[in-house]
Amino acid sequence: MASHNDDTEESGDAVTDGGVVEEQQQTGFGPITKLNERFGSDFVESSQFWLPPFLLVGLFVYGAIIWNVMISLTDFQGFGTPDYSDLDLEMYARALSDSGFVDAAVNTFVLLIGFTLVTLAIGLGLAILIDRNIRFENTFRTIYLLPMSLSFVVTAQFWAWMYNFNNGVINIVLTSVGLDRVDWIGSPNIVLWAVVFALMWQFAGYAMVVYLAGLRAIPDEHYEAAKVDGASTLRMYWRVIIPQLKGSTISASVVLMVFALKAFDFLYSLVGGYRPPNGADILATKMVREAYANLNWAYSSAIAIMLFLMALSIVGPYLYYQYKEGHL
Amino acid sequence: MTDDSDRLSRRRFVEATGAATLIGLAGCSGDGGGDGGDGGDGGSENTDGSDGSDGGDSSGDPLEVLHGWTGGDGAAAAEALVEAFEEEYPDMEHEFNPIGGGGNQNLDAVVANRLQNNNPPSSFANWPGKNLQRYEGVLGEADSVWEEEGFEDVMVQEAVDLHQYNGAFRAVPLGSHRLNCLFYNTSVVEEAGVDPDSLTSVSALIDALETVATETDAVPMTHGMSGTWTTTQLWASTMLGKEGYDPYMNFIEGSPDEAAVQSAFESVAEILENYINDDASSIGLTESNQNIIEGNAAFIHQGNWAAGAFRNAEDFEYDEDWGFKTYPGSEGMYMLHFDSFLYPSNNPTPEKTDTxxxxxxxxxxxxxxxxxxxxxxTRTDVDMSAFGPYLQETQEDFANAEERPPNLQHGLGVDSETMSTLNDVISSEFSGPYNVEAATSGFIDAVSN
Structure with missing residues (x-):
């Protein structure tokens, strides 16, 4: 805003002197010129295009985050207004001594890593198969990508039915081949992996598309050279092709991890409530439960901030990597 | 030069935008639910504004009532309530908004947000008792209604007591469910040769479950524990039935006897380990109840809302096909539950709400x-002829009960935070495998202050 005011004053002067453009090019002392020198020649002129969204995003995204941090430092709970006069880290200490929080954090982490690795592996496998010039390539690509277009609410309901103990298709298949039924949702040791599998089914198609693009970007000569040198297909992929997919891997895993942190929708729809099956509580569900079921706004904000830091610790290195590579 | 610096600056902007977008993306995901806190706050900012408009609008606003009765018999009951209201007050504009899903969770979340944003409805359905604590500071007084209508004289004493908080009436009761109920499928218990009426202790119940297990193919006791609340309320009834009224009341009043708590947990563990359906942990109340209706199970412990589903089932009649027994050991007691309408302060339509x-x-x-x-x-002076035989009997039990202890799981006995902690304990220690010791110490810690 300040720079905008300066702009008006400056151009007022300029009009008196005549010749706006020349004036700016000649003098090197006004604040505008300094700003332009510092940030590029059209910093101020272009501000009307980027400044409004910049301020709006700043207020509604970053302002809200900062506000959330402030609330997490208070003892705000129940109805009324938070008291900002007494700020401390009590809620964070409470989280660390809350076994429910620790369990949820561990589950979040397992979900994050397990889901991402499995999805990348399956996605890569599918991408390589599709890249083998098969027939109906586009059809297969669409089939694999389709689950991603469905909402979590829909897919969670699918899987709730498939995992059903008595009538679920998975247990029916298991019993028909002579195995025992498995309580997919009800066993604390299995449920998280059941969730990982369902999410993997939904997002493997996305990883496939990213990898497919990566594979298509590798020149044919690399395949040919490897073949000429006598590499087997397996060896060719392992030594030549997959190492070149680093960029695809990184960008796909960032997106997948962010989706894993958002698995709240899935767990919520799976049970139709704030309390996921025993063994599948993650930070996102715990946060919402603390906020809306218990009205512990401050505690829930503290969980939110920690979840935010987790997300940032995933995205931050990626941004830095992209910056170093010159992609930004 | 110009070109260079142009490109440079554009790249900077792209950088900035890219970074903002990505962090924003992460922010959204990491922060999605955290908006609870934010939203809450945003609301309190608006307090003053809406204050002003509220006063002005009060005459023109329609009566707005929020409730969570959307499924099956609940929806029919809510409809009947609205019809009766329209008959009595044909000219009053009203909105009865059902907010279903997740038990009462969605209703609670909507109510909490609206109260926090100082945009309260005229009234909303919820539980009285200790549950009123969570609405500290946002409930108004319904004293005048109680006085004018003479409710204190016609409601049971427990209703009078439990609808007061901080020295004023905060709500009005609409109805009462019973919690210490054991329902059974008549043909299954007959096949097993068990006489339900003879089950007057928890150990007798466990013996009967064993008999059902050996004599029939049916599940002795069907239990749906996809949510933790069913196990918590089973524990509460077992505590009441096995240990008696005083230890139960001591527990909810914050001075629990460890031996009693542990002994109740041992019995519940014995039942859950041996006599429930295999798929218990993945089904809920509705499916569990269906096991009784279809004759796949002998017994179920539930509040008597379960009986609503029996009544709606075809060819499933009280006394012929299904039966009721007070939860063994708790004979002569009626574990209380209330459905009530709470009175928010800063009410948008104070007069209509009173009406x-x-x-x-x-x-x-x-x-x-x-x-x-x-x-x-909850009134004691109601003509029960419109009700079926089962509810008539329940009403007699209610009127004649020696004790009417408040329930543990449905708001009357403990405040919502304690209730939530108890359910955390059930979730982590008592959803299979059943860790009696850990659950006992968790429950004791939760209620002891």
């Missing part, structure tokens, strides 16, 4: 609602 509250406590409303809901009126 509605007076209606909710009236005979017309209680009869209309409860006969469909499967609950009973």
């Amino acid at each position: 509605f509250m007076a209606f909710a406590g009236s005979e017309a409303a209680q009869v209309a609602f409860n006969q469909y809901k499967g609950s009973i009126p």
